[in-house]
Amino acid sequence: MRFADYFSNRRRPVISFEVFPPKTPKAMEQLNAALPRLVALRPSYMTVTYGAFGTTQERTLEIAARIRREHSLETASHLTCVGATRAQIDAILARLESSGIENIVALRGDPPLGEERFVPPEGGFAHASELVAHIRERGGFGLAVAGYPEKHLEAPDLDTDLGFLERKVAAGADVVITQLFYDNRDYFAFVEKARSRGITVPIVPGLLSIQSYQQIVRITSMCGSKIPAALRERLEAAGEDVAKVREVGVEWTVDQCRELLGAGVPGIHFYVLNRPAPMEAIVHALTASGHWPG
Ligand code: FAD
DSSP states (O other): OOHHHHHHSOSSOEEEEEEOOOSSHHHHHHHHHHHHHHHTTOOSEEEEOOOSSHHHHHHHHHHHHHHHHHHOOEEEEEEEOTTOOHHHHHHHHHHHHHTTOOEEEEEOOOOOTTOSSOOOOTTSOSSHHHHHHHHHHHOOOEEEEEEOTTOOTTSSSHHHHHHHHHHHHHTTOSEEEEEEOSOHHHHHHHHHHHHHTTOOSOEEEEEOOOOOHHHHHHHHHHHTOOOOHHHHHHHHHHTTOHHHHHHHHHHHHHHHHHHHHHTTOSEEEEEOTTOHHHHHHHHHHHHHTTOOOO
């Protein structure tokens, strides 16, 4: 089933989980143990991120195919423009198709570590919109693209960034998944601005439950999302107590979910970082308060 079908046929918000391809055998074992627990929470589909280098890229395809095969759950593969020619992208699309994967999260990708600007590969694509147009012309896949409620780091301002989001959608994206954010007001304002520009596709909020203070400071500085003062205070009060930090993270995400679901969002995309426990706690709390749509 393609993205557009999930959202047009939905009776409830569409829940998706994002996992990443592990780099070590131990981390792969952890993911293998996490998958049945995540599947048991009954997301509509899972997405698998795409790394910047060869081996993790291979694993993206393997894991996306395996979740589909072994857990009978639809998967979407992320795909970036990094380091690939059109012919290489076409070869990946053919492999995805032969594995039965029907959906792609199409991205430009980040510049490699140490480089400030993204340099388009020779014979490849410079922007996600070009990748989207290419895949749409080929046919065969549902397509999601990234949206940035607090603007993409490289964009001079949100309006300029939204102009490029408009192009991605015009090129053929079925759905927008947002970058993680911790203040729902940023998401609501973003959706309003997107709608006023005529972007009509579903805009799905992306949420990450904080698991460690250092980690979230690193992630938010890399992706340009802010940590609201009230959340920062609670995290600082938790200090070195890892369990307490995770508890704060879950509570904050649950509160975000309650407000978002109450406002009628089309779905929620959870960045689960391969860890089932916080996701289980979130689902448990939302089920108890009658908010979980699963
Ligand atoms: P684009 O839409 O191409 O935009 C990138 C920048 O260029 C923006 O500043 C935009 O304003 C600007 N721009 C766009 N079009 C033009 C144009 N025509 N002319 C001039 N400027 C333009 N990264 C990974 O490596 N692997 C993943 O699996 C992955 N998954 C992600 C999933 C989600 C839901 C999100 C939100 C991000 C993900 N990322 C992933 C990160 C993403 O690759 C980076 O944020 C990247 O820097 C931008 O990708 P994009 O697809 O948004 O690029």
